[in-house]
Amino acid sequence: MLFNENKGTEMWSQMLKENFNVTDANKCAWIAEYASVHEIHEAALGLGGGNVNPTPAPAQGVGSLYATPLNTLGMGNVAAPGDPAMGGSGAFFKQAVGSGDIPVSTLPMALNVALLTIGLELVPVIPAKGPWALLTYMDFPYAGGKMGGKNEIMGLDGRGEGAENKPLYFKVLAAADEIAKARTNFTEGAELTFKIGDATVIGTFKGLGRMDGGIICQVKSCKNTAGNISLKEAFTGAAAVVTGGTETVNLAAPTVDFAQTHVDFVDGFANFFNGEKRPMDRAENETGTGNVIGLRLFSKWIKMGSYEVTATVTRQQLQDLPLYGVDAVSKVMEACQNEITQSINARILEHVFALGVTNAVKQKVRQGVDLNLYMGTAATKPLAAFGLKEFKDVYGDDQFARFADVKNAEVNTSAENTYSRQRRISSRVLAAANLVQVTGRRGRANWIVTNAQVATALQDCAGYVVAPMVNNLLQDGSRDLYQAGTLAGIKVYVDPYMEWDDCRICIGRKGNGNEPGVIFMPYILADTVSITAEGTMAPKMLVNSRYAIADAGFYPEAQYFTFGVYSDFGLI
Secondary structure, three states: OHHHHHHHHHHHHHHHHHHOOOOOHHHHHHHHHHHHHHHHHHHHOOOOOOOOOOOOOOHHHOOHHHOHHHOOOOOOOOOOOOOHHHOOOOHHHOOOOOOOOOOOOOHHHHHHHHHHOHHHHOOOEOOOOOOEEEEEEEEOEEOOOOOOOOOOOOOOOOOOOOOOOOOOEEEEEOOHHHHHHHHHHOOOOOEEEEEEOOEEEEEEEEEEOOOOOOEEEEEEEEEEOOEEOOHHHHOOOOOEEEEEOOEEEEEOOOEEEEOEOOOOOOOOOOOOOOOOOOOOOHHHHOOOOOOOEOOEEEEEEEEOEEEEEEEEOOHHHHHHHHHHOOOHHHHHHHHHHHHHHHHHHHHHHHHHHHHHHHHHHHHHHHHOOOOOEEEOOOOEEOHHHOOOOOOEOOOOOEOHHHHOOEEEOOOOHHHOOHHHHHHHHHHHHHHHHHHHHHHHOOOOOOEEEEOHHHHHHHHOOOOEEEOOOOOOOOOOOOOOOEEEEEEOOEEEEEOOOOOOOOOEEEEEOOOOOOOOEEEEEEEEEEEEEEEEOOOOOOEEEEEEEEEEEEEEOOOHHHHEEEEEEEEOOOOO
8 A cells, every 4th residue: 555655646746747837845745645545545446547456346346435326326336347467368358348437536626626725835734544643742841750640651759859759840830811920920040939738839930831831940849748749749720829039929720740841941951960051061060960851742633524515406407508618517516626625725724813813812921922913093902993803712712802902003193104004014924923933943934814905005015026827727816715925935815705804914834744733634635426316317416525624733823823903094
């Protein structure tokens, strides 16, 4: 199977380049891989043309999906002729006779969906080999000991005096508003005391987690009235009072976890002698073994979902439309294909916008960042008054209230004009692109999606390059999501289904499939079955698509950022 799949991928890759002018290497690679897998599926159903001989062979050369029950009654199953190569010399004239029908291949429609669905340019695509797929994540925490909970595989039991048997750093997680208070009340290097019931945990404050805002501390002691306990025994979910100097923060239901190296970098970890940020000298370096980085593995199964469209035509339409040069069946099938394409685009956009809102909320709490842009006469304007259709995070929660005091970006309205306001939008886009690089640590954002009004405003800005009009199969912006141009190297896409006043901007980064973020996983991009409907005796067609939109990595939201734009004076 793997050999045949690789062979088919090479063949399809060459065909896509020569016949469809697919020049993007990543796009060509995944479409070729998908086409090869799809071809193998069809070969297994007995449709021929593939590289696999199914065992056992389907009756009459066709699988049950394409057999008589789903086709015109009385005609029998589709049957391919025998293979003359299997009979030796002279076998060509002795081969089994087929039905004379041509089995229907759904691969051409699937390729059309792959080529025309612009939303697939926003996220990596990894074809699924079956109805389930497995995603695996790796985490590298600052280890050195256990938390004391079940299924922890690193170090000892976490009950020793001081830090000997506990992780070097621990991270306390709590509600976003509570973490925000910790950001303003505590300074790096301060000694924090966590009081949870009869347990007392003391640690040195190292900062807040970059993504989750967790309070990171270097452990000093963890005890209750009975003596030394583990960190998991101390943080039981009960309320905690955190004291640092003269400042106090209340945590309603704190939990504890390892600090993560790639997310919660703590400067000084590599100096295991005393944790200072300077390099160790030789004598300090030779005092013992360095600090420990651990490894945790997480896996999740991704289940493919289905979208299905059914269409019919009447016998009268079949009789009349050819007079006008119209093939009714092909037009209906084209409409079904377009419906599948639009559904895929809508689901991808809905998800990346929600992830962007999730990251916007986190950065508001973590760093006080608010990129929502208000230009007008009032001092502030709530995001809920911007006219945005919605501002929901990935959990489906409305986050308008988080941005109730968006400050006016104009300090001198009389000195502003349309051009300067459009430049402010451009500046916010570039700021969001760089923020994605800072939070995601994979690179700068490389695309934005917005509505027609914002896209028009950006077109007047310096650094904007209009996308060329490409007259081929691969770009058709007349009906659906389309690329309007680039801004400072960032691709600008317009969603024609966003309302004129819904001035949301989602900015994101497309990775290579091995990085955190959204992944589109097609199993069967398009599959179709046609029958003659009983009663009407007219054709009835069904188009089905099976795929999954999966989140890869621990913080996929870090690769996206969503914000809103509003001006009392208009954007254009």
